[in-house]
């Protein structure tokens with residue numbers, strides 16, 4: 001009896017009415033956060049270690065009420081948040097949240113399934129197949145990437161994960177094809193450009209490709225930082241002559257520094273000649289291709305072996321969500337399957353179902369399809385296209401304003417909604433400075449720092465061919481005309497202040 005009483009007096013961490021009450025409080029908290037978000041400095045201004053000072057040294061012994069916890073979130077956590085959902089956030093590439101996504105994330109967390117195979121939650125697997133087919137259709141990707149052929153889509157947590165999985169698939173296929181030993185691993189070569197996302201290097205390291213065998217081919221400003229077919233061919237031929245084995249080519253649709261687009265068709269044709277796996281990484285810009293006017297950027301994707309894009313950047317979807325499609329699903333499953341007794345079941349035995357654990361590294365997986373499905377249903381294709389077009393239009397206008405002002409140079413033509421600019425090196429020329437790029441770099445870096453210090457906006461930088469640029473990635477869900485107008489006013493103000501100050505300390509400028 002004593003033990004019965006003890007059990008019934010214990011807390012129930014999933015008591016429905018208490019869940020309802022507390023969850024409502026949190027929803028209210030988040031709604032208030034979004035209402036007030038512009039009051040916070042976009043990039044957190046705390047010092048390293050700030051939080052340790054205000055937090056207890058050990059975990060609480062007794063339960064604490066949600067009200068107290070939320071007060072602490074407001075007081076201690078929010079100051080240490082960089083507000084990626086702020087309309088003044090123009091850094092890196094955005095990860096744009098939405099109500100539809102948020103509700104989907106609530107549902108999937110509510111169910112908290114672990115859909116490693118079909119049986120572990122048939123809806124999770126089947127919905128993932130359905131949404132990846134829907135998006136395949138939206139992007140007008142060739143049918144060869146579809147489940148209706150030998151292909152199919154999967155939702156990974158990140159592009160990094162898709163890099164690793166496709167590299168492993170390519171590696172296993174190639175070693176088998178050569179009847180090669182593990183010792184031949186050191187002969188495998190990966191090709192990319194110096195604009196390819198830096199995480200490809202780490203992925204190569206993870207799968208055992210020697211860093212010496214990653215050909216990061218140099219790109220040029222004069223060619224808008226696209227990977228040159230001639231340079232690729234030269235690199236491949238020289239490796240083949242040296243007895244190495246070309247394995248994998250990573251092409252980018254929308255590079256991270258400047259959103260350059262590699263010429264997919266001609267590059268993938270070269271890769272095919274040498275039986276190289278071609279992956280197209282469209283992490284950021286893939287979203288734009290749901291608009292007919294941007295679809296041409298995907299031309300040539302039919303030559304790829306795999307294709308990925310991150311709905312968690314520009315598709316109203318929160319972290320983590322990366323869609324990957326392959327033309328031959330057995331490439332992934334041959335390399336990544338396991339078949340432990342613990343998970344044996346009739347459905348898997350029939351081979352009539354997809355067991356997504358064999359398409360990824362980890363066993364356990366979140367029901368990510370739920371949030372993507374919610375986004376697609378909540379906004380529809382039309383709503384998603386509107387968001388893309390709004391951001392592109394804002395970027396177009398900013399680009400035009402910068403181009404028309406002699407204080408600035410737009411360093412590369414804008415393809416999507418990211419603008420890369422610097423303080424014009426002509427300003428340096430008028431000072432008689434011998435290295436105008438050095439001076440432009442210095443002024444641009446100082447301009448970026450002074451803009452970010454205001455806390456009203458946040459941007460990040462890139463360096464290509466020694467040129468330092470400010471990247472303005474327009475794509476936060478809450479960003480509107482007035483925020484980009486404010487940004488443009490600030491850029492002009494801060495730059496003229498900076499140039500005037502520079503003129504004072506360099507009298508030869510007269």
Ligand SMILES: *Cc1c(COP(=O)(O)O)cnc(C)c1O
Pocket residue numbers: 093157158159160161197199252254255256281282283284310322
């Ligand atoms: C952001 C980005 C990545 C990395 O994406 P994760 O999902 O964070 O791994 C890879 N490639 C490109 C082109 C990117 O812009």
